[in-house]
Amino acid sequence: xxxxxxxxxxxxxxxxxxxxxxxxRKENIDAEYxxxxxxxxxxIRRIILFNQHLKGLNVTIPYKESVLPFLNNISxxxxxxxxxxxxxxxxxxxxxxxxxxxxxxxxxxGFKNSLTPLLKQEVDYKALILGTGGASKAVSQVxxxxxxxxxTVSRNSSKKDKSKAISYNxxxxxxxxxxxxxxxxxxxxxxxEVDSCPDIPYxxxxxxxxxYDLVYNPEETLFMRKGKEMGAATKNGLEMLKLQALxxxxxxxx
Numbered sequence: 001x002x003x004x005x006x007x008x009x010x011x012x013x014x015x016x017x018x019x020x021x022x023x024x025r026k027e028n029i030d031a032e033y034x035x036x037x038x039x040x041x042x043x044i045r046r047i048i049l050f051n052q053h054l055k056g057l058n059v060t061i062p063y064k065e066s067v068l069p070f071l072n073n074i075s076x077x078x079x080x081x082x083x084x085x086x087x088x089x090x091x092x093x094x095x096x097x098x099x100x101x102x103x104x105x106x107x108x109x110g111f112k113n114s115l116t117p118l119l120k121q122e123v124d125y126k127a128l129i130l131g132t133g134g135a136s137k138a139v140s141q142v143x144x145x146x147x148x149x150x151x152t153v154s155r156n157s158s159k160k161d162k163s164k165a166i167s168y169n170x171x172x173x174x175x176x177x178x179x180x181x182x183x184x185x186x187x188x189x190x191x192x193e194v195d196s197c198p199d200i201p202y203x204x205x206x207x208x209x210x211x212y213d214l215v216y217n218p219e220e221t222l223f224m225r226k227g228k229e230m231g232a233a234t235k236n237g238l239e240m241l242k243l244q245a246l247x248x249x250x251x252x253x254x
Contacts (some may be wrong), residue, residue: 003031004058005058016245058248059087061133065084084105114240126150131142150164180209189221
């Protein structure tokens with residue numbers, strides 16, 4: 001039986017295992033999907049060595065960037081983005097110690113295809129990306145490619161390029177009014193921390209704003225709920241998860 005899985009920490013919030021397990025059952029695919037909750041990226045070697053039928057991995061927080069040194073190859077789009085969320089595992093028959101890892105980024109296509117239907121042609125969007133981790137890199141690349149000006153927001157922007165990054169305490173009324181697309185690319189608000197949300201001035205939101213949360217568990221985060229109360233359009237990351245997962249499946253079986 002082929003094995004696929006997810007590496008990250010923590011993983012109690014993840015729907016990936018459920019998604020693939022349902023897919024395997026409905027399509028009569030003889031495979032399993034396992035969660036590998038690891039506290040150190042070095043454990044990826046142990047996972048691959050002791051799961052000899054492993055053909056592919058998804059990568060989630062906090063390892064989308066730190067996994068890069070463990071890869072033998074990286075696809076052009078993942079190299080451009082600087083983060084990986086899919087790994088293809090190639091083995092040499094008869095040699096349990098030989099494997100070759102190739103990294104890809106399907107967050108890009110998942111986010112792009114999920115976001116673009118929300119955008120109104122008459123609105124000149126600028127975007128705030130909350131967070132600077134691996135997920136935010138795919139988001140920023142999508143925005144660049146579709147022509148939306150963006151900047152990241154983090155707790156400490158002192159070491160960042162000031163033209164592309166600000167801190168939460170710099171979110172003025174003017175910035176909030178002019179940046180009508182706000183993407184939460186942090187894990188803040190993820191189950192079980194459902195009473196948490198990014199620290200932005202929600203009172204400046206309007207009906208022209210879109211709040212996109214990459215978090216999908218819970219279905220409606222506090223970030224989304226606060227936006228909806230101000231009339232903003234909201235969307236969670238479940239569709240993005242499904243789209244990137246299907247793209248990953250194509251990679252593993254191409």
